[in-house]
Amino acid sequence: xxxxxxxxxxxxxxxxxxxxxxxxxxxxxxxxxxxxxxxxxxxxxxxxxxxxxxxxxxxxxxxxxxxxxxxxxxxx
Amino acid sequence: xxxxxxxxxxxxxxxxxxxxxxxxxxxxxxxxxxxxxxxxxxxxxxxxxxxxxxxxxxxxxxxxxxxxxxxxxxxxxxxxxxxxxxxxxxxxxxxxxxxxxxxxxxxxxxxxxxxxxxxxxxxxxxxxxxxxxxxxxxxxxxxxxxxxxxxxxxxxxxxxxxxxxxxxxxxxxxxxxxxxxxxxxxxxxxxxxxxxxxxxxxxxxxxxxxxxxxxxxxxxxxxxxxxxxxxxxxxxxxxxxxxxxxxxxxxxxxxxxxxxxxxxxxxxxxxxxxxxxxxxxxxxxxxxxxxxxxxxxxxxxxxxxxxxxxxxxxxxxxxxxxxxxxxxxxxxxxxxxxxxxxxxxxxxxxxxxxxxxx
Numbered sequence: 146x147x148x149x150x151x152x153x154x155x156x157x158x159x160x161x162x163x164x165x166x167x168x169x170x171x172x173x174x175x176x177x178x179x180x181x182x183x184x185x186x187x188x189x190x191x192x193x194x195x196x197x198x199x200x201x202x203x204x205x206x207x208x209x210x211x212x213x214x215x216x217x218x219x220x221x
Numbered sequence: 222x223x224x225x226x227x228x229x230x231x232x233x234x235x236x237x238x239x240x241x242x243x244x245x246x247x248x249x250x251x252x253x254x255x256x257x258x259x260x261x262x263x264x265x266x267x268x269x270x271x272x273x274x275x276x277x278x279x280x281x282x283x284x285x286x287x288x289x290x291x292x293x294x295x296x297x298x299x300x301x302x303x304x305x306x307x308x309x310x311x312x313x314x315x316x317x318x319x320x321x322x323x324x325x326x327x328x329x330x331x332x333x334x335x336x337x338x339x340x341x342x343x344x345x346x347x348x349x350x351x352x353x354x355x356x357x358x359x360x361x362x363x364x365x366x367x368x369x370x371x372x373x374x375x376x377x378x379x380x381x382x383x384x385x386x387x388x389x390x391x392x393x394x395x396x397x398x399x400x401x402x403x404x405x406x407x408x409x410x411x412x413x414x415x416x417x418x419x420x421x422x423x424x425x426x427x428x429x430x431x432x433x434x435x436x437x438x439x440x441x442x443x444x445x446x447x448x449x450x451x452x453x454x455x456x457x458x459x460x461x462x463x464x465x466x467x468x469x470x471x472x473x474x475x476x477x478x479x480x481x482x483x484x485x486x487x488x489x490x491x492x493x494x495x496x497x498x499x500x501x502x503x504x505x506x507x508x509x510x511x512x513x514x515x516x517x518x519x520x521x522x523x524x525x526x527x528x529x530x531x532x533x534x535x536x537x538x539x540x541x542x543x544x545x546x547x548x549x550x551x552x553x554x555x556x557x558x559x560x561x562x563x564x565x566x567x568x569x570x571x572x573x574x575x576x577x578x579x
Contacts (some may be wrong), residue, residue: 146254147255147257147282147284147360147361147364147413147415147569148257148361148415148441149224149415149418149471150386151222151223151224151225151471152223153223157309162459163370163374163483164374165375166270167381169454171222172222172223179249179340179367179370179557180257180336181370181479181483182366182477182479182483183372183477183479184479186297188521191223191224193418193471194414195342195363195367195415196310196337196338196339196360196364196367197338197339197341197367198336198338198340198366198367199367200415200418200419200477201364201471201472201473201477203224203470204469204470204471204473207469207470208224208470210469210470211228212233212447213234213541215233215236215237216238217229217230217232217233219227219232219233220360
């Protein structure tokens, strides 16, 4: 149930406080996602989406940390 | 997919497994709280790759599984009303009620529809003003913001025919109940990353301090889970008991303050009845009085049941006391196509994970 997957914001479709909506690409599959709870997120950012609502803006620096810490190179 | 695939990398997994093995000096028992983590562990065979002295037990973090039998029966009764369109996440449809499931009610003519999001249910309400549209709001802290969003939108736009049957649960009281249980063997917790993406670290810090137990916020891909295990085991070996965040790319230490603001606008904390665990104080959400008009509960009273389904040992499964293969009905009388209880139905139920992947 708490499944949430990352997708990239391609365009902002609505700027209403509760209806702020983006077109989000999940590896090419595009879907309208409510982004009211991630006001800091904009076009080009990755957001983590759960039941049609973005709950978090993904932090790219933190995402790379594990590879730095373990000195591993993985194709990003 | 970017930000998923790289955390399934073989070399990364091997390095983490080596580090875990090198850290262990004695046996430890850890619990992964979230059903999504359980599925990842069993699907990717992590339980078989890890040293035998490290035991993983599976936690209660499957909202479909913990939703009480009474609530499922109440949902089915509401769905059976002629004036109702009943909207639910797909996971809930096959959960057996006392007499039938929502899927069975649909086969008997009830208007039951699967939706992806609470806002989709609100859209159904706006498209069908002559019918009552009821959304079955199940889930933990991760899902409550989406329910709150749909309710706040409904209130702002004055939608009159939208109702919500609330079955929201909070994770920290369940962790407390597990630690305080007489049969508890868990020495460290992998906390559910997407719950913490909303709640932040505060609740984990309180639990770690109160029970002197390490709690590591953990993600869902194989490398995420191994990283959580590594940090939990390192703490145990050092004798530490702290809350630690190893899923920072998604879960900031402060969580999502905007989402929490809206959850607090719509809901207040209340007691909640957990399947197989019982009623726990302050472990769920209910609508605030300003949102009472949206409450679907008055549409049908929940039944009074003697006990949860007697043949299903979901209570022991959800508290991590037993594993699915220890149930006499696992894989025989109880299978995904004929489930005796919720943990065999849900895509995150421990029984379904073992049945699918082992």
